[in-house]
Amino acid sequence: MSHLTRLIRFVRHWHARVGVLAALFLILLASTGLLLNHTEYFRLDEVRIRTPWLLRWYGLSSVMPQQGYLTRRGYAVSDGQRCILNDVEIRRCADPLVGLVEAENGFYLATAESLYLFDSEGRLLERLGAQSLPALPIQRIGLVDDQVVIATAQGMFKSVDGITWQVIASPSPSWSIARPLPPDVTDRLHQFFTPDLSLERIILDLHSGRILGRHGPFVMDLVAVVSIALSVSGLWIYLRSIRKGNPEKPSRAP
Amino acid sequence: MNLRSCVPALLLLAQSAYALEDVILPPQRFVEEALGSPLPKAQVVWLTKDVAEKAAQILGHAPSQLRQRYWSGNGKTVWVLEEIGKEEPITAGFVIAGGRILQARVLVYRESRGGEIRYPAFLKQYENASLTPDARLDRSIDGIAGATLSVRAMERMARLALYLDSIVQGNTP
Numbered sequence: 001m002s003h004l005t006r007l008i009r010f011v012r013h014w015h016a017r018v019g020v021l022a023a024l025f026l027i028l029l030a031s032t033g034l035l036l037n038h039t040e041y042f043r044l045d046e047v048r049i050r051t052p053w054l055l056r057w058y059g060l061s062s063v064m065p066q067q068g069y070l071t072r073r074g075y076a077v078s079d080g081q082r083c084i085l086n087d088v089e090i091r092r093c094a095d096p097l098v099g100l101v102e103a104e105n106g107f108y109l110a111t112a113e114s115l116y117l118f119d120s121e122g123r124l125l126e127r128l129g130a131q132s133l134p135a136l137p138i139q140r141i142g143l144v145d146d147q148v149v150i151a152t153a154q155g156m157f158k159s160v161d162g163i164t165w166q167v168i169a170s171p172s173p174s175w176s177i178a179r180p181l182p183p184d185v186t187d188r189l190h191q192f193f194t195p196d197l198s199l200e201r202i203i204l205d206l207h208s209g210r211i212l213g214r215h216g217p218f219v220m221d222l223v224a225v226v227s228i229a230l231s232v233s234g235l236w237i238y239l240r241s242i243r244k245g246n247p248e249k250p251s252r253a254p
Numbered sequence: 255m256n257l258r259s260c261v262p263a264l265l266l267l268a269q270s271a272y273a274l275e276d277v278i279l280p281p282q283r284f285v286e287e288a289l290g291s292p293l294p295k296a297q298v299v300w301l302t303k304d305v306a307e308k309a310a311q312i313l314g315h316a317p318s319q320l321r322q323r324y325w326s327g328n329g330k331t332v333w334v335l336e337e338i339g340k341e342e343p344i345t346a347g348f349v350i351a352g353g354r355i356l357q358a359r360v361l362v363y364r365e366s367r368g369g370e371i372r373y374p375a376f377l378k379q380y381e382n383a384s385l386t387p388d389a390r391l392d393r394s395i396d397g398i399a400g401a402t403l404s405v406r407a408m409e410r411m412a413r414l415a416l417y418l419d420s421i422v423q424g425n426t427p
Contacts, residue, residue, distance in 0.1 A: 163323075
C-alpha cells in the first residue's frame with residue numbers, strides 16, 4: 001500500500017468521524033447565529049429566564065430588600081436598582097428611596113432626586129424633578145395636616161398638590177421611616193427581586209461558548225479550526241473523486 | 255475569574271451603561287431661558303379620558319402619567335416631555351406660541367446611540383411646525399441614519415407638546 005493510499009484512507013476515516021462531532025457544534029452555531037441575527041424580530045432581549053439552575057450556573061442569586069416604607073394602605077421598597085410601590089414596579093426609579101407617605105389624595109414617593117405622585121389607586125400622576133421641586137436633594141419626606149413635606153438642605157417645604165410649595169419654618173411632620181417588611185410583603189417581592197437573564201444573553205453565550213466559562217470560547221475556536229480542516233479535507237476528497245471521473249460517488253480507496 | 259463570578263459584574267456594567275445620562279441642558283435652565291427667572295408658577299394639564307386617548311394615538315402607547323406640567327408667560331407655553339427612543343427616555347423641551355413650535359431642544363439623552371438629534375441642524379426643522387387636524391406635524395422631518403427611533407420619539411413629543419398646548423389654549427384640533 002502506497003503512502004498516498006494510506007493518507008487518503010486516514011483522511012477519509014477521520015473526516016467522517018470528526019465531521020459527525022463537528023456537525024453537532026455547527027448546528028448549534030448556525031441555529032444560535034440565526035436567532036441572534038434576528039434578535040429584534042424574536043424579541044429575545046424581552047424574554048426573561050429565571051430557571052434556578054441556570055441562575056446558579058451564572059452565579060446569580062436574589063438580594064431581597066429587608067426594609068421598606070409602609071403606610072396605611074401601601075408599601076414601597078427599593079434595592080437601589082428598581083423601586084416597587086404596592087406590587088407595581090415604577091418605571092425609571094433607580095435611586096434609593098427616601099420615603100413614602102400617604103395623603104388623602106394619594107401616595108408621595110421620594111428619592112433623593114425625584115418625587116413621584118400617585119393617585120389613591122396607584123396610578124402615576126407625575127414625576128417631579130429639579131424643574132418642579134423647590135430644592136434638591138430630598139433628605140426626608142413626611143406629612144403635616146395631610147400635606148406632603150419634604151426636607152432639603154435649603155429648608156422644608158410643604159405642598160397640597162405637588163404643584164405649589166410653601167416654606168415651613170417649624171413643622172412637626174410625621175416623617176417616613178424605613179421599617180422591616182412584613183412576611184406577606186416579602187413573599188410578594190420575590191417576583192421583582194429574583195434575578196433573571198435575557199434569552200438573548202444566553203443564546204449569545206451559547207454561540208460564543210462563554211456559557212462554558214472562561215475556557216468556553218477556546219472550545220468554539222477549536223470547533224472553528226476543525227471546521228476549516230474538515231472543509232479542506234472534504235474539498236480534497238471531492239477533487240480527487242472528480243479526477244477519477246465520478247463526482248457523485250467518491251471512489252473507495254484501493 | 256470564571257464566568258460565574260464575572261457575569262453579575264458584567265450585568266451591572268451593562269445596566270449602568272444603559273443608565274448613562276447626557277444632560278445637554280438641565281430642564282430647569284431650559285424653562286428659565288424661555289420664560290426668564292424666577293420661574294413662573296407651574297400649571298398642569300390633566301390627561302382626562304379624551305385627552306389621554308388622543309395622546310395615546312400620538313405616542314402610540316398610553317401616556318405614562320395622568321397630568322403634564324407646563325409653564326406659561328409672554329404668550330408662550332413651555333413643555334418638558336419624556337419619551338422612550340429605543341430603551342431609555344429622551345427628555346426634550348418645547349416652547350410653543352400661537353400653535354407653533356418656537357424652539358425644540360433635547361435636554362437629556364440616555365440612549366447609547368442616536369444622540370445626533372441634539373444638534374441644531376436637526377432641531378431647526380421643528381421651528382414653526384404646527385399641528386394638522388389629524389394631529390400630525392405640518393411638515394416632514396428629515397431623519398438621521400442610525401437615529402431613526404430617537405427621531406421618531408422626538409417627533410412624537412413635538413406633536414404631543416403642540417396637542418397639549420392646543421388643549422390649554424382651548425384650540426383642540
